[in-house]
Amino acid sequence: MGLADLITVTNVTSTMGEFSTNYQLQFMVDGSGLNGSGEHANGGAGLHWASQSGTSSGSVTFTLDETHVIDFIDIWNYNEVSFSNWGTRNFDILGSTDGTTFFNVVSLTNFTQASGAANYTGEHVDVTNFTASHVRFNIHSSWGGSGSGFSEVQFNSVAIPEPTSLALLAVGLGFVGFWRRRKT
Numbered sequence: 001m002g003l004a005d006l007i008t009v010t011n012v013t014s015t016m017g018e019f020s021t022n023y024q025l026q027f028m029v030d031g032s033g034l035n036g037s038g039e040h041a042n043g044g045a046g047l048h049w050a051s052q053s054g055t056s057s058g059s060v061t062f063t064l065d066e067t068h069v070i071d072f073i074d075i076w077n078y079n080e081v082s083f084s085n086w087g088t089r090n091f092d093i094l095g096s097t098d099g100t101t102f103f104n105v106v107s108l109t110n111f112t113q114a115s116g117a118a119n120y121t122g123e124h125v126d127v128t129n130f131t132a133s134h135v136r137f138n139i140h141s142s143w144g145g146s147g148s149g150f151s152e153v154q155f156n157s158v159a160i161p162e163p164t165s166l167a168l169l170a171v172g173l174g175f176v177g178f179w180r181r182r183k184t
């Protein structure tokens with residue numbers, strides 16, 4: 001208990017396409033470019049998602065492995081060196097429990113542009129705990145680039161006790177009951 005858990009994203013789709021095969025949607029949910037200190041690299045191919053050129057608005061939909069209560073979202077804006085103006089500027093975050101009907105969670109305005117440096121640590125977005133199996137970003141604008149993108153997005157769930165912890169707790173309570181019975 002206590003630490004939040006990183007949620008597995010099983011699929012990402014978008015109405016905005018991909019700049020090329022070097023800038024696929026999956027590159028923002030597979031840990032590409034992230035090191036153990038939470039810094040995202042600033043190179044080119046295989047590290048970030050960038051939309052097709054000329055399309056800086058539209059939606060991105062993330063499918064989670066199952067329904068979670070989401071506590072916070074860590075977002076690394078588009079961090080390719082010299083191209084951080086492809087970063088996403090204004091967008092809304094929405095949630096859904098069926099992948100069809102979405103509700104608003106939060107709207108972000110002037111979302112911080114990435115540094116474009118190799119030690120970029122991204123942004124921590126606290127959200128009022130919401131239950132969702134799908135999350136959608138409705139993107140309105142970039143920071144001036146002819147497309148929009150992100151380097152990485154990580155959803156974190158509210159921590160719940162591990163089943164093994166509950167089992168151990170039950171065993172412990174069982175022993176207490178056993179000794180109490182022995183004393184009478």
Ligand SMILES: [Ca+2]
Pocket residue numbers: 027028029030031032033034047048151152
């Ligand atoms: Ca990445």
